[in-house]
Amino acid sequence: MISNKIVYSIMAGLIALFLIVLMVLPNLGVEAGNDEFSYETKLFNDKKVTTINIEINEEDWADILENPTEEEFKEAAVTINGKKIENVAVRTKGNSSLTSVANSDSNRYSLKIDFDYYDSTQSFYGLKKLNLNNNFSDTTQMKEYMSYEMMESMGLAAPEHSYMYVTVNGEDYGLMLGVEVVDETFLAKNYGSNDGFLFKPDGTGSDLKYISSDIEDYSGLNPKTNEDNLDQSNILDMIDVINNGGDIEKYIDVDNMLRYFATNTALVSMDSYQGMMKHNYYLYEEDGQFSIIPWDYNMAFGGFGMGGMMMPEGMAPSEFSKKDKPDMPSGEMQLPEGQEMPEGFKGKNMLDGLTNEEIMTDEAINFDIYNPVQGTTLEDRPLLNALLENEEYLAKYEKYLEEVSTKYFTEENVSSITKEVSATILTYVEADPSKLGTTEQFLEGVSGENSLAAFAGARSDSILKQLSGELVIEKNATKEDPVADNNAEPKEFPQNQSTQDGSGQSEKPEGMNPPEGFDPSNMPEGMNPPKGFIPDTMPEGMGPGQMRDAGENVDPVSSMKSLALTLGSLFILLLAIFGVKKFNRRGLR
Known part of the structure; x- marks a missing residue:
């Protein structure tokens, strides 16, 4: 028979090995998981301005500036804080902000950078899309930044945001507010999964007033995920309840x-x-x-x-x-005779803020x-x-x-x-x-x-x-x-x-x-x-x-992976102890 001393030594070794696994592997798992969302710190930094240089064909850039409202993607390379990413897409973005700049002498357009437009596997430390906002109609340049800070302070999932200085082919373009796009990555980071239904309402039905039980009548709900499975969403039930009563x-x-x-x-x-x-x-x-x-x-x-x-x-x-x-009219917009602009909508040029x-x-x-x-x-x-x-x-x-x-x-x-x-x-x-x-x-x-x-x-x-x-x-x-x-x-x-x-x-x-x-x-x-x-x-x-404190980059997906890894390690340890005990009872002949 194997002596108890040997058995206990083996068990002690297994326990020590388990403790090492418990301390090391989960940390590796968290680190790997955080790499999936590490753009939070590698791109969005409150303490310094991120630098972004967009390298783009001069003709493509000229076309963007000449036809901004077409919002056509052009291929480019971007260098962010010294890290270069090839084969990304860049275009203008916006609604009234876009057309107002287009009708001015300025070329200060908000931009969208799409890291995975040409290559679905590509991202910047997990981030697939980035908006560069021009702070339109805000001479303080801080309203959007401050608003997201307030939302985060009140416990709401808000997009990552920080200031970024943009150059195009080495020439100064301007100071922009970089904002994370709300997409599958955002959902996974903040909710732990992105399997649900994301909507960006704008247009018919975006007031959430009840129209009918036909989703086709709500053209302005604008589903962004699971578009082919809307019949499985509770969106119409939710609209019915808030309008007509219920749970x-x-x-x-x-x-x-x-x-x-x-x-x-x-x-x-x-x-x-x-x-x-x-x-x-x-x-x-x-x-x-x-x-x-x-x-x-x-x-x-x-x-x-x-x-x-x-x-x-x-x-x-x-x-x-x-x-x-x-040619756009100067000064206040003139409505047809006998009609007035609602109070508060004075004919000010929003470009000036x-x-x-x-x-x-x-x-x-x-x-x-x-x-x-x-x-x-x-x-x-x-x-x-x-x-x-x-x-x-x-x-x-x-x-x-x-x-x-x-x-x-x-x-x-x-x-x-x-x-x-x-x-x-x-x-x-x-x-x-x-x-x-x-x-x-x-x-x-x-x-x-x-x-x-x-x-x-x-x-x-x-x-x-x-x-x-x-x-x-x-x-x-x-x-x-x-x-x-x-x-x-x-x-x-x-x-x-x-x-x-x-x-x-x-x-x-x-x-x-x-x-x-x-x-x-x-x-x-x-x-x-x-x-x-x-x-x-x-x-x-x-x-x-x-789900995560303002000062911590805790990823719920990583936490679940770590928990699974820990439980798996514990299970293996228990099997090993059981095997040693069984082997001890049989002994050696």
Whole structure:
């Protein structure tokens, strides 16, 4: 028989080997998994500006600049922080931002880099697509960056984002905001899988009002994944429930939605579901339940329809190239006789952006948190309405408004962020030959009485006063801005919609109703609304955006791989111990 000493020595060796496997192999697995998403740190860096050089045939680049609205991909090579990637695709991107630049003397277009367009196996440390946004209509160059920071702080899954200085064939192009595209990679990183249904609503059905039980009637839902299996999605059931009643929690991640709407309302970002264009958001269905993903914030801080923009996103002309574009009218756009542009849509050229003084308006600062829509009604935004008309959900919405206003969207916190951003990018702002504002305007956004921090302080103060009932926002019967009534009685919840009439129907915010007799078909040539546009008559803390802490790059896919590897190693150890014991009982002859 083998002595007990030998048996125990073998067992000790197996245990030691197991401990080594436990410590080493899972770490290797996590590292390998993190390589799949390591673009988080290798590309998006808050502490320094990423450098990107695009090498492209001069004729192809000239064609892009001459025909930007065609958004045609051209082959190029890109060098990012010294790492060169061949055989990638580059094109312009955008809606009104694209056409506005196309109709100006500027060539500062937002760009899309597609790493896997020609080779489906290629990526940049896991990232397949990258947007380079030109900070259109934002002289501070920080609204979108700040908005995503707020969304992340509130536990929402938001795209990675950081500043990137772009050159083309070695020539300065400009300082852009690099933003991760919401796609299968984003879903796998934030949700642990990408097997669900991703939608990017924009157009017919994007308000999520019930039309019919036929998915074909919702042409604006725009599925981005699993397009061939839409019959397996719960999207129509979700739309039915939020419009006609039912078990909303069966189809909606309520906590996720409330966090989003509270933060979006604090940011006064109305180029969104809450505005007249009902777009710039994603819906992701996982296991039959929908969560919302934030998108596109260059017009946050009251920049959409709050006193300065000319035409909403998606309503600018797009069917022409820069080379043969028609002459555009200067100054304010002229509507047919007898028709007026809605209040807030003054004929300002958006290319110049809102000046920082214009963000400090009473209309934006005192935007109503209980009727948080612009250019439409709550009834015409059933997803939001279904949440706010529920007393329990309304209380949680108020809680999140208080949280964002006291912890994150404060003057002190926003000032700290803008100053850090300025320290990182100021020299690039100064060197940027194509910037749409001035360095002085950028610095005004960093600090001072007209800065983003000043707006955040005033806005959060207004939110807290509205929550306490000290400030009640009422609508006038004229086209004037909303009036803050400091002497009004506190609102009772949840029947607190400030625009409801006796019939329970909400009125459109003053100044946003179409003029009497307005006919969209009479818009100037090339300025008609896009096809399909119809004027509008899990437990808390466990949302997908909270799966990883802000300071950690923890990949849920890697964690699952590590767990499986650990359990497998344990199983092998137990088999080995069992074999040794059995061998010991039989002995040697």
